[in-house]
Amino acid sequence: SANEIATIMQSANDTLAPDQFALLIEALPQNKRLDVWTTFPTAMQRAAFVDMGQATRGHLITLLSDDECFDLLSQLDVDEVIEIAEEIPSRLLKYAIKCLDDSQRKLYQQAQQFSTDAVGHWLDYNYVRISEKLKVSSAKLLLEKGLAPYTEDFYVVNKDGVLTGILAINRLLQSDNDTRLSALFCPEAPRLKASGELSAAADAVILSGKMSLPIVDENEHFLGRFTVATAYEVKQELQTEQINNAAGLSTDEELFSSVSSSAKNRGIWLGVNLVTAFLASWFIGLFEATLQQVVALAVLMPVVASMGGVSGSQTLTVIVRGLALGQITEQNRKVLLHKELKVSALNGVIWSLVIGSITFLWFDSLVLSLVIAMAILFNLLIAATSGVMIPALLNKLNIDPALSGAVILTTITDIFGFVVFLGLGSLLLL
Amino acid sequence: SANEIATIMQSANDTLAPDQFALLIEALPQNKRLDVWTTFPTAMQRAAFVDMGQATRGHLITLLSDDECFDLLSQLDVDEVIEIAEEIPSRLLKYAIKCLDDSQRKLYQQAQQFSTDAVGHWLDYNYVRISEKLKVSSAKLLLEKGLAPYTEDFYVVNKDGVLTGILAINRLLQSDNDTRLSALFCPEAPRLKASGELSAAADAVILSGKMSLPIVDENEHFLGRFTVATAYEVKQELQTEQINNAAGLSTDEELFSSVSSSAKNRGIWLGVNLVTAFLASWFIGLFEATLQQVVALAVLMPVVASMGGVSGSQTLTVIVRGLALGQITEQNRKVLLHKELKVSALNGVIWSLVIGSITFLWFDSLVLSLVIAMAILFNLLIAATSGVMIPALLNKLNIDPALSGAVILTTITDIFGFVVFLGLGSLLLL
Incomplete structure (x- = not known):
């Protein structure tokens, strides 16, 4: 219950760092946050208010009165105001800026001259x-x-x-x-x-x-x-963003973000995915007649699609990291493509033999085994090519390949996989 | 060509940090590495030899004579020897240890008393x-x-x-x-x-x-x-590992790892994936008769599977991060499950209406639309439940949920999705 949690929290009061307190508040269901929050002293609240995630802070602001929020913001350093400036309502930001002394306010204005992508926005002023x-x-x-x-x-x-x-x-x-x-x-x-x-x-x-x-x-x-501390924080945030993007989560999604904001964030990605899924379905639909006569093709479709998808993501992950480290150039891209094609060819030969054999044992059809083996081999080669070329293309278009690379890649491997598999099936099995 | 690259490298010689030199060598195709390596001075080689990735270092060792390797290892600090100890052949490690002075060798032995998972293994001795x-x-x-x-x-x-x-x-x-x-x-x-x-x-x-x-x-x-520098490095390595694991890459896979070792690393994952793909196929095979009569079901299968997979990965990512931050407890897991189920229900209702409508327009069958809408809604609820429960279960079994969570999850959403979709189809459409 909330009371029990509060008791545990209070006993932790002395040993908790403000970051940890912020993580704890984030980990609480929304309806229990205020109970726990109020058991902590103001100094801890002030520090944690800056440290906590945007969604949790936003939720807390709706629970507290404006005067309580003003108090939390009344003793911030300029670094802290800059850190949360984009994440709090403008009436609160105005108040926080008003509480800075003149020299700190000047530093705040200096930071605003640089975009949030520029290092000038995120300086530390505790220098000598x-x-x-x-x-x-x-x-x-x-x-x-x-x-x-x-x-x-x-x-x-x-x-x-x-x-x-x-x-x-x-x-x-x-x-x-x-x-x-x-x-x-x-x-x-x-x-x-x-x-x-x-x-x-x-x-x-x-x-x-x-x-x-x-x-x-x-x-x-x-x-x-x-x-160097800020530098490592920046690198870590970029990596977290990459992990979130790969799953189609927005960067500010937290454990207990509200149901409506979580649903909205994730719904957008589900919608994008739906378009690519229906595209794959449309291509399958072209082979309706074939599927009706050879149902085994429908049964085996997931194998072709998933092998291509997994293999392509492996290549994509290696290439995206290489791009992030600045290791990929025009010169070595061609060599990389050759290497990835060789890896896929090797795995393609081995696994298409395995898959062909299992298919033969299952459906007792040599031609069907041949069809799926060829489709697997071909799809792995397409996957390697896409894994190398898609990030390069997205990079040229100034789109972050970590964000949209995986969707585009699996769309391509799905469609090519289905078309080759069902196309060969139509040619050889009808 | 190799000569051009070498010229560019040589001009960069003065401005490169050893880490950057190591990244450059990693970014070179294997047959060009030695040409570039030899154009750099010994001091740079010595520093980069420690900084570079395990696979690249291993490849370089095969290119150099033992005497050349000994020279690279002759002036290491104890910190550096500890860093690469697990990654070089034992004859080289022995030599590197021999080159340490007595007090440093003692520190090396002290480090070996702790496992590589313990902080005692990775101490910095440049203290005062x-x-x-x-x-x-x-x-x-x-x-x-x-x-x-x-x-x-x-x-x-x-x-x-x-x-x-x-x-x-x-x-x-x-x-x-x-x-x-x-x-x-x-x-x-x-x-x-x-x-x-x-x-x-x-x-x-x-x-x-x-x-x-x-x-x-x-x-x-x-x-x-x-x-704090080592601390951030540790955190970053853990995150990189997580990204690699999600794609089924081994931690030491690099841009130009050899074809055979890349193929082996990735092949294992493709094999695991194959088992789960055939499992899904087997469940589809149970409905062969239905598929033969209603081919539209085969055409629409990818939509059901991919919506469940995407939605489940979103939940999984949030939960895995929460576990890593220590935010998930027995108390809040039930509340989290409720929250995730609500998010999935909301998105399930919205997207099953959309998918149902598209299906109706495409296939002109109200019953088929109803079947796919129900399957989508049900699959998103299964996805949310699995996304919350699988990491908890794996954690209890001491298995890293970032490693295997995604495979287990998509296997479950695939199978449940197909069975519900084809099962409802069999009941309502035949």
Whole structure:
């Protein structure tokens, strides 16, 4: 019951991190969330409100009064406001922005100049930016105050705010207190442009082996930094998106999203799938006369379709990952296609022999075995070709192959499989 | 050609990180790899040899002489030897271990005491461990030498090697040079047990907001640390595994894995799929007489099967993620099942009306429309039930639901869909 859950929750109160509290609220049926939510202290609620998924937060907003929501949003950092800006009603967003101090509000506006696909939108402002006119002693004072996580460097700027170098913190410790920072050797800082694409920037930070990289605008002005933690979060979100897309779920579907929003999200995908399923049916319908005379063909159709679908998805998965890692070029695509065709030919020969034999034992017809064996072999070759070529094509059209590749592929393998199988059947069995 | 590629590579030589070089080698057809490999300097080769995928490394080992391989392995850190230990032939592993110095070899042996599923196997030894008997001045000297990445704390140990506290580096800067570390207040360090499960440890580090957590053995002896970078890598590898498993690929399949190993990996999955496909065919075969009289049923079979499969995978994906996040309990599973059944009922009613109408327009038979509409509705409800219950069942049997859940689910929706559709057809249409 709700009370029991609340008791368990309360005892967990001390040991829970806000992310975990957010996950717990998401895991509760909608009608029990408010009971549990109110047993936790305000500080925990405030942190979890930012951490939780969009659908759960949206549901919570409908349960709470506006004043309660305002309170949850009254002490956010600019990073947090940017994180949830697209996901809360505009009256709440306005209030959250109003609660920021002037310098933070300026950073918020800076972030809005970049699209959500650009790294400039997602900067971390807990950096240590320091003027090159200062002395080493001032920098050491900053150090003693304590640093934000993921800080191993100071970012040195000139009077115009242009990034002139990076100063590793342990180098600072070896320097004389009276030295001006401009007199220290600061190596040219590796930097990323704020307009750059988010996932490319994430790759760059992870590859750099540094805990964060500085981000600059077109005129080399220092804007903020991008940490390795954010970089990994971005990569992980992209992978989760890929898993969701493969199943036709929207990115914000959660365990207890409302029935109506879940049904809508998933219904759209079912509709797309229905079009391709009826297309396959239409092609089968062309062979009605044949099916009526050789019912065994109808019985065996699922075998032809599913072998093609599985084999094609295997190729597709390998190719989509290769594209994501930037490993696929015009030069090696042809070689890849040859390799995939060889793999499919090898599996095609082996499994069409197996399938042909089972069919012979079942239906006692040599011609039928021949028909299904040839259809399987042919369908696996079509599957390999589609698995290599569809993502390339979608990429050229700027469509994410992880999203729609699988539907297109199985439509093709279904239709080709049925047409070849039933077509050969019509030719050889009637 | 290989020469062109080599020229491009060579010009990229300066700007490439070793990870990128490894990805490039993986992206080359097998017969061109050696040409490109040899144009790069030894230092780059050594780093990339550790970074590259298992299949590519294995292929490279067959191309190089043992002496060349020995050279690549002669300057590894203990972390690197541990990383590739399971993936290289034992004569090479022996050599790599021989090249470690005594203290590193001891760390290697320490790692081998833990299974590869335990966090103790994957520790980072670039920590800063410091005896509580030392003075602040000694700690500051260490600091000036430069710290390993992801270091924000010193781990303080007593004379027995037991972890007694953590010392934040910025706190150190505020302390008097003559103070003994044992006299400084070191907060009780949050710590993880080395025998703990790897992915749980990764979650703990990420949730902690710290750059690394210290790892101790059963007797609280400090063994090493686990950094947030490793934690994110572990999480990402698990997700990649999940994507691969869903397509029936083995984890080590790469773009240019050899034809024979690709064919073998994927062939096994095709075989499993074949069993389930023939099972579905067998159930269809039970209705041969019906199919012969009402061919329209054969034509429409793919619609029933694919709607059930898609809907079931959607539920399955939501549930598998919920399980991975620890959000699914005995208490909320029943509520989840109700929710998923409601979503399926809603979509079932809508789409069975659509499908029924299309069927009526196509085949001009009210009874046939009724049969397919009922079959669709029923199959979506079966799909929702299976999507919730199968992962729970597999979890209880200690089988990863991400691996085999999808096959079992589509087998069930296929068979139930066909039986209901053809069964109703037999009852109402003959």
